[in-house]
Amino acid sequence: MLGRRLGAELLGLRTAAGRTQPQAAQALSASTAEVAKMEGGWVPVRDPDIRALCDLYDIHDPAIAARLARRCRLTDDRPLSLRAVIHEAVLRNFAGGSSTARAQLEELMVTADLPSVELRIFPFGAGTHPGLNGSFNILSFAAPGAMDVVYLDAHFTQHRVEGGEAAAAYDELCEKIAEHALDERESVSFLHKLRKEL
Incomplete structure (x- = not known):
């Protein structure tokens, strides 16, 4: 699809x-x-x-x-693996109106269906989590000895952390956030429900 x-x-x-x-x-x-x-x-x-x-x-x-x-x-033939946890607030604040929001939600549902993708939603009902200070992306590489690279987004700046204890701390943070998020099946159901609300 x-x-x-x-x-x-x-x-x-x-x-x-x-x-x-x-x-x-x-x-x-x-x-x-x-x-x-x-x-x-x-x-x-x-x-x-x-x-x-x-x-x-x-x-x-x-x-x-x-x-x-x-x-x-x-x-592609050797797809990248993608693991994403998206807060419900992001899904309820699409720019561009309801038709744009529906299209973007449909795109997320299609993407979530791919075997190389794990998409999870962190709903309002799960409370707060330690990652509320800003979004971050972790790039992990399969090569032996390769370091994780963490990209941090903050107001007016971006920062990069390469390997070491700081990158490992973001790996742990990601796991903690994912523990409180909906599982993959529940997340897709959540996206379908949200799309119907628009």
């Missing part, structure tokens, strides 16, 4: 740019049939393909390119 959405987005970008499938195929050194399969969501799209297509379609918005690349990384 996510692959189809990525494909549809690529098709929309190509159409908006006034480009043809043969032109896209030439930019990728691929066949027109391969481009059709990408746009239909039948084959994975690689990061270099997305960069080449963004160049062809004259897309210089880093946010769009990054969004496409992230989607690609969750559905």
Whole structure:
């Protein structure tokens, strides 16, 4: 499903740019049939393909390119693993109105369905948690000896912590937050219920 959405987005970008499938195929050194399969969501799209297509379609918005690349990384042949805990407050404060909120909730439900994704919701009813001071992202690498990297978001600044006790403390913090969040099945049910409320 996510692959189809990525494909549809690529098709929309190509159409908006006034480009043809043969032109896209030439930019990728691929066949027109391969481009059709990408746009239909039948084959994975690689990061270099997305960069080449963004160049062809004259897309210089880093946010769009990054969004496409992230989607690609969750559905390709060797997908990244994603574990996310989202506070209910975030889900109830979508910008852009109810139609945008519904679309974003649907995207979360589709993403939560992927085998490489663990999505959990921290509901208001679970009380407070030690991560309320701000959001953070932990990047873990499978290579032996690789350090976790923690990205912290705060007002007006971002900070990075690489390895050591500080990164380990964020790993523990993430586990504590996840312990009080809904499980994966309950989280998807929560998203469905919230979508119906909009």
